[in-house]
Amino acid sequence: MGQLETADVVVIGGGVIGLTIARALALRGVRNVVLVERANLGAEASFAAAGMLAPQAEADYADGFFDLCCQSRDMYPTFAAALREETGIDSELDQTGTLYVALTEQDQREIDHRYDWQVRAGLSIQKLGPIDAQALESCISQNLSGALKFPNDIQIENRRLLNALVAANEKLGVRLMTGTTVGSIRSDRGRIEGAETSRGFISTGTVVVSGGAWSSFIKVLDSPIPRIEPVRGQMVCFGSSQSRPCIARHVIYSRRGYLVPRLDGRVLAGSTTEQAGFNKVVTASGVHSILSNALEISQRISDLPLVGVWAGLRPRAQDSWPVLGPSGEIQGLVFATGHYRNGILLAPITGKLIVDAIVDNVVLPDPAFGPDRFANVRVNR
Template identity: 80%
Template sequence: MVGESVKLEVRFNVFSNVPKSKLPTTLTLDRQMPQFCETAEVLVIGGGVIGLTIARALALRGVRNVVLVERARLGAEASSAAAGMLAPQAEADDADSFFNLCCQSRDMYPTFAAALREETGIDAELDRTGTLYLAFTEHDLREIDHRYDWQGRLGLAVQKLNPTDARTLEPGISESVRGALKFPNDIQVENRRLLSALIAANEKQSVRLMTGTSVESIRCNRGRIEGAVTSRGLVSTDTIVVAGGAWSSFIKVTDTASPIPRIEPVKGQMVCFNSRPSIARHVIYTPRGYLVPRRDGRVLAGTTTEQAGFDKEVTASGVHSILSNALEISPRISDLPLVGVWSGLRPRAQDSLPVLGPGAEVRGLVFATGHYRNGILLAPITGELIAGAIVDNVVSTELNAFGPDRFAAVGVNP
C-alpha cells in the first residue's frame, strides 16, 4: 500500500488549482478491481480455455510473473459455449498432421484432468464412455465405411456395429439407424467445470488474472516486443501470447508490417435438455448433429455453423435445425424439457487450422488462436507446446504445420 499512495500523490498534483485540503487523503481500492501490474515476464491475451491452459503451463514451468489479461469474464466466450467433445476420430477424414495433433491432445486428457483435480479439487468430469457415430442415409453409410477402413488400417480403435448392436448399446437411439461406428477413445469433458478448474489452478500458481481489461495494441520496436497497451495502461513485457479467440485480429501490433493473421468468428448455437434417466451414455454423433449427455442429466444438442459476424443471438432457425438433427438421432428428445439455449463464436483462421507458435517478424510474439471447432480438445497440447516454445525457446516439430507465417507465405492475410 505504501507504493500505491506515492502514485496517488503524483496524480493529484496535476490538479494544481484544487486546494490541497480538498484532496482525499486516503483511497479505498475496489476489492473487485485486479491490481494493475506494470511488468510481466509473459503476458497472455485472452482468458478462454487456451489462454488459461497456457498461463498455467507457463507457471508450472517456473515462469514467475505470468499475467493473463481478459477483456470481460474468464471463460465466458466460446470455451463455455462448447460441447466438450474430444472426438478427433469421429470428425476426421484423413490422418494428417492436424489429426495427429488432435489425437495427441485427446490422449493427454486423462493426465491433464487428473492433475487439475489434484491441484484444485475440481473434477472436470472427463467421461470415457466413448462416441457412437450413427448412419441414417446411404451417404452416412459410405462415410462410416471410409472412416472404418482408413482408421482400421492405421490400427486406431474403431468398431463397426450393426443397427441391433448399436441399439443394444444405446436403446434411446432411433429405430431408423442403419449402421454405426464406436470410437472408444473419443471421449468428452465438462468444459465449464474444466474452465473452473483452470481458473483455480492459475490462482493457485499465482498467475495474475486481470479481468475487465482489454489489450488494445501490442507495442514493439525494431522487431521486439516492448509491452501491451491495455485499457488500464501499459504492461511492459518482452513476451506476449495472443489467445484472444475470435477477436484475436482486432489487436494491433505497432511498428510492423505483418498484422495478426485473420481470425473470423463462426457462430455455433446449442440447445440443452434435461433427461433423467439419461437418454444416452455415449456421445452420439452424426454428420448433421450430435448429442452429448452430461453426468448431471443434461443433454447438449448441437450445433450450427454460421457466418454471422460477431452476432451471438440464438435464432429460431438455428434451434429448428438442431432439434431436427437431434430428433433424427433420438425421437425421445421430443418428450424432454428444454432447459437452455446459447451460442458461441468459434475462432477460425482462413485455412481452418489453428495458428500456433512464434512468428518470424516480431521476437516474443507468440500465437495460440484459430482453434475453430477443437479448442477444448487441443487445449492440453497447445499449453504444453506454447509453454515449451517460450520457456525452452524450442519450437517443436508438431508446430511446423501451424505457424503464423504460413499466411504471409501464400499471401492470404488481409
C-alpha cells in the same frame, strides 16, 4: 496512460487456451505471468462448447492436424487428473466413448469408408450393426443402419474445466486481470516491449495472443497478424426427466448433428456453423435445425424439458487450422489462436507446445501451424 506493471509473459484472453497456457507457464516456473481478459474468464466460445474430445469420429484421413488432435485427446486423462489434484475440481472427463450413427445410405457409405481407413491406420474403432448399436444406446432411432464406436473419443464438462483452470491459475499466483482489454502490442526494432491495455501499459518481453475470435482486433505495431474470423455455433440443452435420468451414456454423432449426455443428466444438442459476424444471438432457424437433427438421432429427446439455448463464436483462421507458435517477424510475439471447432480438444497440446517454445525455445513440430504461413494474406485492423 501510465505503466501498470511488468510481467515475464502477458497472455491475452481468458478462454480455455489462454488459461491453459498461463497455468502451464506457471507450472514450468515462469514467475510473473499476467493474463488479461477483456470481460469475464471462460465466458466465450470455451463456455459455449460441447466438450467433445473426438478427433476420430469426424476424420476421413490422417494428416498433421489429426495427429495433433489425437495427441491432445490422449493427454486429457493426465491433464484432468492434475487439475483435480491442484484444485479439487472434477472436470467430469467421461470416457464412455462416442458412437457415430448411420441414418441414411450416404451416412452408411461414409462410416464404411471411415472404418476402413482407421482400421488400416491401426486406430481403435469398432463397427456395429443396428442391433448391437441399439443394445448400447436404446434411444437411437429405429432408422439406424449401422454405427461406429470410437472408444477413445471422449468428452469433458468444459464449464467445469474452465472453473478448474481458473482455480489452478489463482493457486499458482498467475495475475488474472479481468475487465481489461489489450488494444495493441508494442514492439521496437523487432522485439516485443509490452501490451497497451485499457488500464495502462504492461511492460514485457513476451506476449501470447489467445484472444479467440477477437484476436485480429489486437493491433501489433510493425507487423500484421493472421486473420481470425468468428463462426457462430448455437446449442440447445435438455434437462433430465424425472422418470429417466439420462437418455444415453455415449456421445452420439450423425453427419448432421450430435447429442452429448452429461453426467448430471443434461443432454446437449448441437450445432450450427454460421457466418454471422460477432453476433451471438440464438435464432429460430438455428434451433430448428439443431432440433430436427437431434430428433433424427433420437425421438426420445421430444419428451425432455428444454432448459437452455446459447451461441458462441468459434475462432477460425483462413485454412481452419490453429495458429500456433512464435512470430518469425517479432521476437517475443507468440500466437495460440484459431482453434475453430477443436479448442477444448487442443488445449493440453497447445499449452505444452507454446510453453516449450517460450521457455525452451523449442521449434514447433509442424510449420503448417505457424503464424507465418499467412505471410501474404494477413490483416492489421
